[in-house]
Amino acid sequence: MVELCSESCHQIVIDKDQTVENCESKASPNAVRELFEENTDSMDEDTLSNMNPEISPAEGPTLPILQKVINLSNSVQHLKKEHEILSNQVKSFPGHDVVGTLQLLNDEYQLLKKKYLDESSERKRLYNEVIELKGNIRVFCRCRPLNQAEIANGSSSVVEFDSSQDTELQIVSSDSKKQFKFDHVFRPEESQEAVFALTKPIVTSVLDGYNVCIFAYGQTGTGKTFTMEGTPDNRGVNYRTLEELFQVSGERGGVMQYELFVSMMEVYNEKIRDLLGENSNQPTKRLDVKQAADGTQEVPGLVEARVYNTQEVWELLKSGSRARSVGATNANESSSRSHCLLRVTVRGTNLINGQKTRSHLWLVDLAGSERVGKIEVEGERLKESQFINKSLSALGDVISALASKTSHIPYRNSKLTHMLQSSLGGDCKTVMFVQISPSNADLGETLCSLNFASRVRGIESGPARKQVDLAEVYKYKQMAEKLKHDEKETKKLQDNVQSLQLRLAAREHICRNLQEKVRDLESQLAEERKTRLKQETRAFSAAAAASTRSFLRQETEKTKMEKKPPLVPTKLRQPLRKITNFMPPASPMPTNRKTTRITMASVPEAKENNLKTMMAPRRNSIAVRPPTTTTAVRQPKRRVSIATFRPYSHMTTPLRSSTSGFNHSSTMDRPSLMRDPRKARYSRLFSPLPKLPNPSETTPAAMRSSSKFMGSPPMQVGSWKPKHPTVVALPRKSLVWSPLKLRGTQRKQSFLPLRPSAERE
Numbered sequence: 001m002v003e004l005c006s007e008s009c010h011q012i013v014i015d016k017d018q019t020v021e022n023c024e025s026k027a028s029p030n031a032v033r034e035l036f037e038e039n040t041d042s043m044d045e046d047t048l049s050n051m052n053p054e055i056s057p058a059e060g061p062t063l064p065i066l067q068k069v070i071n072l073s074n075s076v077q078h079l080k081k082e083h084e085i086l087s088n089q090v091k092s093f094p095g096h097d098v099v100g101t102l103q104l105l106n107d108e109y110q111l112l113k114k115k116y117l118d119e120s121s122e123r124k125r126l127y128n129e130v131i132e133l134k135g136n137i138r139v140f141c142r143c144r145p146l147n148q149a150e151i152a153n154g155s156s157s158v159v160e161f162d163s164s165q166d167t168e169l170q171i172v173s174s175d176s177k178k179q180f181k182f183d184h185v186f187r188p189e190e191s192q193e194a195v196f197a198l199t200k201p202i203v204t205s206v207l208d209g210y211n212v213c214i215f216a217y218g219q220t221g222t223g224k225t226f227t228m229e230g231t232p233d234n235r236g237v238n239y240r241t242l243e244e245l246f247q248v249s250g251e252r253g254g255v256m257q258y259e260l261f262v263s264m265m266e267v268y269n270e271k272i273r274d275l276l277g278e279n280s281n282q283p284t285k286r287l288d289v290k291q292a293a294d295g296t297q298e299v300p301g302l303v304e305a306r307v308y309n310t311q312e313v314w315e316l317l318k319s320g321s322r323a324r325s326v327g328a329t330n331a332n333e334s335s336s337r338s339h340c341l342l343r344v345t346v347r348g349t350n351l352i353n354g355q356k357t358r359s360h361l362w363l364v365d366l367a368g369s370e371r372v373g374k375i376e377v378e379g380e381r382l383k384e385s386q387f388i389n390k391s392l393s394a395l396g397d398v399i400s401a402l403a404s405k406t407s408h409i410p411y412r413n414s415k416l417t418h419m420l421q422s423s424l425g426g427d428c429k430t431v432m433f434v435q436i437s438p439s440n441a442d443l444g445e446t447l448c449s450l451n452f453a454s455r456v457r458g459i460e461s462g463p464a465r466k467q468v469d470l471a472e473v474y475k476y477k478q479m480a481e482k483l484k485h486d487e488k489e490t491k492k493l494q495d496n497v498q499s500l501q502l503r504l505a506a507r508e509h510i511c512r513n514l515q516e517k518v519r520d521l522e523s524q525l526a527e528e529r530k531t532r533l534k535q536e537t538r539a540f541s542a543a544a545a546a547s548t549r550s551f552l553r554q555e556t557e558k559t560k561m562e563k564k565p566p567l568v569p570t571k572l573r574q575p576l577r578k579i580t581n582f583m584p585p586a587s588p589m590p591t592n593r594k595t596t597r598i599t600m601a602s603v604p605e606a607k608e609n610n611l612k613t614m615m616a617p618r619r620n621s622i623a624v625r626p627p628t629t630t631t632a633v634r635q636p637k638r639r640v641s642i643a644t645f646r647p648y649s650h651m652t653t654p655l656r657s658s659t660s661g662f663n664h665s666s667t668m669d670r671p672s673l674m675r676d677p678r679k680a681r682y683s684r685l686f687s688p689l690p691k692l693p694n695p696s697e698t699t700p701a702a703m704r705s706s707s708k709f710m711g712s713p714p715m716q717v718g719s720w721k722p723k724h725p726t727v728v729a730l731p732r733k734s735l736v737w738s739p740l741k742l743r744g745t746q747r748k749q750s751f752l753p754l755r756p757s758a759e760r761e
């Protein structure tokens with residue numbers, strides 16, 4: 001309303017005279033005021049000052065206000081347009097250029113990432129290749145300084161180092177000088193850092209998925225535990241290794257995700273003890289080495305602690321060390337009486353390609369290889385020493401076997417070698433620290449250790465192989481096996497379905513054949529019925545004609561030769577009882593000629609009727625008279641009449657309803673049968689056959705009970721026998737079966753319900 005008004009006003013500005021009138025006529029004063037108040041707020045001072053100066057005060061007080069309203073309306077329109085433009089800009093943000101730039105940056109990022117991955121894998125490959133070239137089994141020799149006791153004893157050093165060669169040392173005795181060469185020789189003054197600096201490259205291989213084993217070997221008191229564990233102020237390889245692993249895994253965090261697990265155990269007297277799971281309140285768990293499904297060696301039940309930082313590692317190492325079996329020997333006050341094994345499990349996941357790795361790093365501090373006789377132990381210590389020597393001997397055998405490349409490596413001869421099976425030789429990286437004492441008193445032990453280490457160094461192991469997560473491999477193997485099994489099952493089911501389909505097809509074929517046979521038989525049956533009906537019709541006509549001729553001849557003779565007897569009074573005549581069906585009262589061929597003569601001759605009307613009846617179909621020929629006074633027993637007759645075999649009154653036929661009994665058949669049925677004898681025949685064909693009474697039981701009563709003419713007078717002996725030709729021509733037979741009988745001696749199976757043989761008879 002207001003806008004309309006403002007638009008009107010806008011038009012009318014040109015024509016000032018009409019403006020007022022038009023505006024006032026279209027907008028109410030309140031609406032104009034409303035518009036004004038609304039737009040005044042958003043109107044700046046310039047707009048107000050630039051109000052139409054053309055309007056003079058003489059034109060009345062309304063005009064300036066209207067002018068103001070017009071201006072405000074214009075500014076509102078303008079602001080709306082601006083708002084629309086800004087809205088569109090906001091909607092289309094970011095623009096195509098921004099999206100394009102982002103796309104370019106993304107492509108560049110993907111390219112760089114790919115390059116980085118390629119470079120990273122190349123670096124790893126080269127790095128490990130360098131290590132392999134240097135040897136997957138690295139042997140470092142470390143010589144401890146002479147301890148206070150040895151200095152006090154005046155022991156001298158037998159080890160000489162070459163200042164220009166840090167890989168060689170010489171063992172100088174009074175009568176010989178023997179040189180040994182290793183990957184590196186650490187002098188007594190060299191620090192823990194220097195030792196770890198050379199160890200670090202191999203240690204970090206575990207993060208690339210390689211199995212690594214670092215172990216310290218040597219005579220008791222030569223500094224094995226010092227090298228591996230160190231002291232709180234001078235930490236050894238174990239702690240530094242884990243520190244390094246945390247650092248490197250942190251650096252690779254963008255590409256790789258690592259999980260570190262630590263286990264700690266000892267092999268004491270050929271028994272495995274879990275150093276992290278040991279609790280004084282609980283009995284010692286019996287652990288054993290088992291081969292896992294993926295082929296690796298596992299210790300079921302061993303505690304595997306997840307570690308997240310070096311502090312946790314240090315706490316674990318301290319706790320494990322405390323649990324370790326130590327004892328005092330005359331060579332070392334706190335001699336390790338067992339092999340201590342620290343296992344670090346690294347699970348790596350490549351965040352870019354999803355590849356998973358699982359590798360082990362073994363850090364082993366072996367028990368001292370002392371000579372039993374020299375250290376003068378007895379009792380428990382002696383037993384311990386024997387076990388230690390036995391296991392070290394097994395380790396030596398394994399290393400010898402690896403060096404000689406024999407087919408059988410005796411890993412299972414000791415718990416130690418069995419556990420380290422997947423990390424000794426083969427496709428893993430190994431570092432051995434051979435610890436020696438400089439003292440001339442330990443010369444023999446030192447030579448033994450150096451010889452052993454030299455043998456180890458001589459092992460030419462194959463190239464290290466990157467370890468994929470064997471659990472994953474095993475999982476995929478199982479999946480593949482399951483797939484194979486499923487495929488087998490599917491194939492079996494498909495075969496079954498195929499065989500069932502074949503069987504179904506065969507059965508369908510049989511069904512089709514049977515249906516065709518049924519159709520054939522039905523058509524044959526129909527043909528036979530037609531033929532039969534034709535024959536019967538012909539026979540019936542012939543019989544009717546013969547009967548008529550015979551009757552006429554008889555009647556003519558009678559008329560000539562005999563005087564007509566007087567008519568029997570109507571009252572004396574026996575009434576016809578139970579005119580069954582539609583049969584005429586007289587039989588065509590009565591046996592008692594006299595009786596028939598009387599009956600037939602005495603009724604002229606009946607004669608005429610008889611004549612008509614004779615011309616009708618054969619079944620009109622049967623009528624039964626009421627019983628006479630005779631008491632003679634009726635003799636059984638096989639063939640009383642065709643009508644005797646009519647179905648029971650409760651049966652239904654096409655010509656008779658079940659409610660209308662035979663005796664009460666309506667007169668309506670007669671004409672129909674008279675007209676269509678085929679129907680009557682059909683009725684007989686499909687009506688069930690009554691049982692014939694046993695001859696011995698064929699008393700009048702039995703006859704009555706079995707007869708269709710229930711209540712009819714009993715027939716006298718010697719009463720007329722039907723000699724109607726139809727009776728002879730139509731024996732009581734089932735027409736249904738006759739065609740089949742004609743076709744062969746063997747009776748064929750019918751698809752219609754069979755009638756008992758007695759009935760068929």
Ligand SMILES: Nc1ncnc2c1ncn2[C@@H]1O[C@H](COP(=O)(O)OP(=O)(O)OP(=O)(O)O)[C@@H](O)[C@H]1O
Pocket residue numbers: 143144145147188218219220221222223224225226227332334335336337366367368369435
């Ligand atoms: N390189 C070294 N620098 C200084 N001290 C060392 C060095 N190596 C060993 N020691 C000292 O020698 C002593 C014995 O060392 P350690 O216990 O590590 O020997 P070990 O080989 O483990 O003996 P055992 O087999 O009996 O356990 C320790 O007191 C240790 O501090």
